[in-house]
Amino acid sequence: MxxxxxxxxxxxxxxxxxxxxxxxxxxxxxxxxxxxxxxxxxxxxxxxxxxxxxxxxxxxxxxxxxxxxxxxxxxxxxxxxxxxxxxxxxxxxxxxxxxxxxxxxxxxxxxxxxxxxxxxxxxxxxxxxxxxxxxxxxxxxxxxxxxxxxxxxxxxxxxxxxxxxxxxxxxxxxxxxxxxxxxxxxxxxxxxxxxxxxxxxxxxxxxxxxxxxxxxxxxxxxxxxxxxxxxxxxxxxxxxxxxxxxxxxxxxxxxxxxxxxxxxxxxxxxxxxxxLAAPAVAFDPAKLQPGPASWSWALLKDEGTVFEVQKRFIDHAADMHWPYTLVDADWDRKIGDAKMKELADYARAKGVGLLVWYNSSGAWNDTEYSPKSALLTPADRAREFARVKAIGIRGLKVDFFGGDGASMQAYYLDLLKETAAAGLLLNFHGATLPRGWSRTFPHLMTVEAVKGFEFATFTQEDQDAVVRHAAMLPFARNLFDPMDFTPVVFHDIPNIQRATRNGFELAESVLFLSGIQHYAETPEGMATVPADVKGFLRELPRRWDEVRFLAGEPGRFVVLARRAGTQWFVAGLNADDTPREVPLDLAWLGRRRGELITDGAGPREFASGRLAAPAATVTLAPHGGFVARFR
The missing domain is CATH 2.70.98.10 (Beta-galactosidase; Chain A, domain 5)
Structure with missing residues (x-):
């Protein structure tokens, strides 16, 4: 003093x-x-x-x-x-x-x-x-x-x-x-x-x-x-x-x-x-449904954007009780409107909605993926929104924006206002930080604005760095705004040695906030996990009512608790190369006992157990994590 x-x-x-x-x-x-x-x-x-x-x-x-x-x-x-x-x-x-x-x-x-x-x-x-x-x-x-x-x-x-x-x-x-x-x-x-x-x-x-x-x-x-x-x-x-x-x-x-x-x-x-954001604009609550999505591009890349693969990922979403499947870049050239309508009809019959990718850009970058430059004017947008709604599409992922200038911000706002009027959900990629837009425009389900999981599939260097990076994100990028990191892989990443254990990957499903959580794991990879892990991801709430910070240090480790109704979900991950013991004050849970899923002996293994309130200590494996569910 x-x-x-x-x-x-x-x-x-x-x-x-x-x-x-x-x-x-x-x-x-x-x-x-x-x-x-x-x-x-x-x-x-x-x-x-x-x-x-x-x-x-x-x-x-x-x-x-x-x-x-x-x-x-x-x-x-x-x-x-x-x-x-x-x-x-x-x-x-x-x-x-x-x-x-x-x-x-x-x-x-x-x-x-x-x-x-x-x-x-x-x-x-x-x-x-x-x-x-x-x-x-x-x-x-x-x-x-x-x-x-x-x-x-x-x-x-x-x-x-x-x-x-x-x-x-x-x-x-x-x-x-x-x-x-x-x-x-x-x-x-x-x-x-x-x-x-x-x-x-x-x-x-x-x-x-x-x-x-x-x-x-x-x-x-x-x-x-x-x-x-x-x-x-x-x-x-x-x-x-x-x-x-x-x-x-x-x-x-x-x-x-x-x-x-x-x-x-x-x-x-x-x-x-x-x-500090403006109040919400009107949007049909029946269409405002958060929830997970299956997504082929994370591991299969461009080769997966074909009719039969997307049909398989619709089946994957239906099997996981997830409400969406995202069809990524070049769908217009590789699948086409007629076959996309067939996919959308197939998905609807299984209780799954389709989302499709768009390239935002005009002349501000050199990208070639399509549909490109199709959203630049009000007339363009009205035509495309009518097109995708006729196919049966529920929302858009719009990619490759050009920065933070006032005219680019105006473009974002035009997209937000006009998709709201059209009743379409929205996801910005290659984009700016949303800065509270998810309150004003509740149909803005998520925004990338992060070095997400896809980078950890490109190089081993980025894969090795993802452990500390993921342990940083709840403290900064994902602190206020939804984040489309596209988490969770339990099996193989082509040509990459995964740095995280399975408990770390599962913890991301609770720790990372996104209105639509696009899971990276394929149907084949999900088939390798135990039934309780699969059940956890099927039943994970789509909205949260409350959060409690329990422990953590930015870039080192984090443990959060999230409530949905009367259930509490506790999750944590450890970016260190050594085990970490974390004492937890769970007094608000009374004497409830939670169902625990954590890392097993090997990096691809799980272990199950119980976590008891009012106080407990969890041991986090190196590059490991856990989830616990208190019903």
Whole structure:
């Protein structure tokens, strides 16, 4: 505490302080000696963020320098309740305190900063009022961490690099437990969500409230001294002939800058990423059915996209009681509309719905898979949606987007709005982080935006890295938003030596959240597992009501509990090369006994047993895992 006391004495008098409903989180806002708007964040009296900048620069005015605080609104409670179609919680109760600070720049132009303080974090956004065009140029928002802070960050890939110039797709491995301020590998910076440890507290940074008018952001590459700034997309991250940065007629309101803050358990159970998203649009609840899908491409690749193989995977889905089968790229050329209708009719008779793949791209990459460039205009989309609905298709997987510029964000929003109107489910691949869209558009079942399982089938290097990568994802990428990692393989991967044990693979089915979970295992591979494992995957709930973080360390191990109705499912995995014993507090389960499935003696073997509440210790094998079901 001596550090923060001496630190605050050096500041000008604090202008305003906003606290969370429980009083634990405090945000102080002031104008410093350089006439810059700054804020600090403390939790339970400990510094989380040191003085950090606020402000914007537009072509029509500089709202970051020479500023003065004009007034502050009264603190008002923010209360909200909403439901999620498929996420860590079904029903969410939002409680926060909100305050808006009116500010003027050196030219007397007004703007405001709105802050919401939650028990589990903080959000802020800017509004510039008035009529006329407003053209965004820069944002000065920063996050200044104390000197000993640590970071777990995914690098942003450089635009127009990688296979067929398809980057950025949020498909990099994380740099874990690095000093805050470590330079990014390239000028492209770091992606959201970004995870930090600041003293006794953890901080997950992201953004939300993306309505298609604003570009998506990231953390800038330069974080000298542990101060991270909002970064901008690269110039090429646009729709063909589209614009990069936000251009708004009338008042400009930015997306929310979101900080989940607290002990690791608080951050892991937080829903701030969807709390700050817009309410849900209308969608027919009868069509809004989450659940698993069979998918041939994960292991069979392009050769599997043929009629007979897809028919076999429909049978696989029906046998596993899964509601979907995904037919991937080139279905239009390899199978064709007539045979696809035959497949859809066959699937429907077995209680399975078909999903089909589309290539989003215009001229922004060099991909050749089809259907390509078929969704670029409203007329294109209306024609294709009518086409697939006539075939009997339930939803689309749209791939190979071009980045985070404002025009590309507008393209995403057009797809979201128009598929909602058409009653089609949606999955974005080769895509940006959804930033809370799954609340606003409940038919957005999942989004890739991750270095998913497919990479672990391409090279042994990526396979070996997947163990720690998978142990990182619940703490960052999958923290708020659905993630299409395409998990679970128990048998062979062609030309690859699998690094994970079977218990690790099974645990992913509970740990990873996705409205439609596309399982990678084939019918032949699933035939090799015991009946209780197959039964577990058949009966796994399709929606979750509640989550509890039980234990974990990003990139090392994780144990979570998820509730569906009166049942609880506990799952964990271990990325270390040595066994790990994890004591679990299961007091809320009373004295129930759970059915345990974990690793056997060999990497391809399972073992069954019991896990007893109110307290238990699980032993996780190296690269192993477990699941337990409490009925």
């Amino acid at each position: 001596r550090f923060i006391a001496s630190f605050l004495i050096a500041l000008p008098a604090l202008a305003h302080a906003l606290s969370s409903p429980d009083g634990q989180l405090q945000v102080d806002v002031s104008v410093n000696a350089q006439q810059q708007l700054v804020y600090t964040v403390q939790r339970a009296g400990e510094p989380v963020l040191l003085p950090s900048r606020l402000g914007l620069v537009l072509a029509q005015g500089d709202y970051a320098h020479g500023v003065k605080l004009v007034s502050a609104s009264k603190v008002k409670p923010h209360r909200e309740q909403y439901t999620l179609a498929a996420s860590k919680k079904r029903r969410v109760d939002v409680r926060a305190n909100e305050q808006t600070f009116s500010v003027a720049n050196a030219a007397g132009q007004p703007f405001s900063v709105t802050l919401r303080a939650f028990n589990d974090g903080l959000a802020l956004r800017y509004t510039v009022p008035g009529a006329g065009r407003k053209q965004f140029q820069d944002e000065l928002t920063s996050f200044a961490f104390p000197p000993d802070a640590r970071a777990w960050l995914q690098p942003m890939s450089v635009a127009k690099t990688g296979w067929k110039r398809t980057n950025p797709s949020y498909e990099e491995h994380y740099q874990m437990d690095i000093p805050a301020g470590t330079p990014a590998p390239s000028h492209a910076g770091w992606v959201f969500p970004a995870l930090f440890r600041s003293g006794a507290n953890w901080v997950a940074l992201t953004e939300a409230g993306m309505d298609g008018r604003f570009h998506a952001s990231r953390l800038a590459s330069d974080s000298t001294g542990g101060t991270y700034r909002i970064g901008l997309p690269e110039a090429s991250e646009v729709n063909t002939h589209g614009h990069l940065l936000a251009q708004v007629d009338g008042p400009l309101t930015t997306p929310w800058r979101v900080l989940a803050i607290g002990p690791l358990k608080t951050v892991m159970e937080s829903t701030l990423g969807t709390d």
